[in-house]
Amino acid sequence: MYNELIEKLAKDHSLTREEYLQLIRNRDKVRDRAAELACGVREHYYGNRIFIRGLIEFSNYCKNNCYYCGIRAGNRNAERYRLTGEQIISCADTGYGLGFRTFVLQGGEDPYYTDEMLTGIIRTIKQNHPDCALTLSLGERSYESYRLLKEAGADRYLLRHETANPAHYGTMHPAAMQWENRVQCLKWLKELGYQTGAGFMVGSPGQTEEDLAGEMLFLKEIDPQMVGIGPFIPHQDTPFKDKEAGTAELTTFLLSLIRLTLPGVLLPATTALGTIDPLGREKGIEAGANVLMPNLSPTDVREKYLLYDNKICTGEEAAQCLECLKQRVRKTGCEIVTDRGDYFPGANK
Numbered sequence: 001m002y003n004e005l006i007e008k009l010a011k012d013h014s015l016t017r018e019e020y021l022q023l024i025r026n027r028d029k030v031r032d033r034a035a036e037l038a039c040g041v042r043e044h045y046y047g048n049r050i051f052i053r054g055l056i057e058f059s060n061y062c063k064n065n066c067y068y069c070g071i072r073a074g075n076r077n078a079e080r081y082r083l084t085g086e087q088i089i090s091c092a093d094t095g096y097g098l099g100f101r102t103f104v105l106q107g108g109e110d111p112y113y114t115d116e117m118l119t120g121i122i123r124t125i126k127q128n129h130p131d132c133a134l135t136l137s138l139g140e141r142s143y144e145s146y147r148l149l150k151e152a153g154a155d156r157y158l159l160r161h162e163t164a165n166p167a168h169y170g171t172m173h174p175a176a177m178q179w180e181n182r183v184q185c186l187k188w189l190k191e192l193g194y195q196t197g198a199g200f201m202v203g204s205p206g207q208t209e210e211d212l213a214g215e216m217l218f219l220k221e222i223d224p225q226m227v228g229i230g231p232f233i234p235h236q237d238t239p240f241k242d243k244e245a246g247t248a249e250l251t252t253f254l255l256s257l258i259r260l261t262l263p264g265v266l267l268p269a270t271t272a273l274g275t276i277d278p279l280g281r282e283k284g285i286e287a288g289a290n291v292l293m294p295n296l297s298p299t300d301v302r303e304k305y306l307l308y309d310n311k312i313c314t315g316e317e318a319a320q321c322l323e324c325l326k327q328r329v330r331k332t333g334c335e336i337v338t339d340r341g342d343y344f345p346g347a348n349k
């Protein structure tokens with residue numbers, strides 16, 4: 001019966017809440033078939049091509065206090081840094097030389113970077129590299145700010161909703177942060193024409209299997225072009241330091257379900273997945289993921305952008321990381337390519 005459900009998902013790209021829940025509860029019985037179907041769907045849209053995005057972690061200052069995150073404002077032990085506009089632009093130049101054609105600017109919510117500064121940085125990177133896509137991951141901002149950044153040339157925006165359950169959201173964030181606002185931001189981003197990424201942590205404290213079924217329905221409804229998921233991993237200097245981590249086993253199964261629900265979605269095998277399991281990123285690709293996001297940040301700041309404990313790849317140069325990933329990907333039968341890796345309009349239908 002579970003096998004019928006997974007075949008139905010592969011055919012219809014949608015299930016009821018109860019059906020998703022049945023699959024999640026009985027994932028051991030359908031995992032292999034789910035992965036096989038998910039890889040078939042990925043193959044249909046993208047062949048064996050894995051896209052790379054150069055991640056530039058430009059600031060670990062943050063005004064927020066998410067209970068799970070290592071760079072939360074309240075963490076006095078975090079050594080804070082900010083990259084200058086010039087440093088950010090130079091990271092992109094280095095990345096271009098290595099073959100990257102997408103750059104992701106990610107940081108804590110740091111008001112130091114005004115719209116004016118950011119639009120200047122975006123314009124310069126797009127001028128220097130007109131054949132590249134630029135992705136932002138700067139958290140919640142106003143509609144007007146998102147509009148200005150888009151107008152300056154940003155193409156994509158990653159803003160994980162973290163959980164589709166507002167009550168669960170309330171247990172992971174202080175009252176100043178509201179689920180409704182985050183979801184409003186996601187809708188604005190889509191409306192403004194960004195290729196938009198939603199996503200959630202897997203195995204975050206308090207998350208139930210029912211919640212995960214809810215995640216699938218939420219993603220289907222929002223219909224994002226990208227979905228970022230990774231296991232929750234505790235950070236020693238946060239209120240969630242003693243909570244249990246999420247697993248690679250559950251994360252990879254959910255990657256398959258997401259691929260089957262949103263067939264054309266751009267779906268990363270994340271660094272958190274590679275941290276919880278040494279072969280996590282390979283397993284993610286084998287479950288249906290098609291994006292990797294190696295780090296392009298300068299080596300001396302990498303070990304300061306710590307969202308969770310034991311983060312991998314904080315020591316290597318960008319070129320080393322890329323070489324290592326190419327070899328890892330080859331073992332899965334896929335291949336890293338240097339395209340911009342845009343989303344096909346309508347591919348989730």
Ligand code: SAH
Binds near residue numbers: 162
């Ligand atoms: N400030 C930006 C970027 C946040 S960091 C924003 O608000 O979107 C990117 C993602 O890392 C977060 O969305 C969250 O899902 C993930 N993350 C944060 N802490 C984590 C932890 N302890 N374990 C796993 N993932 C974590």
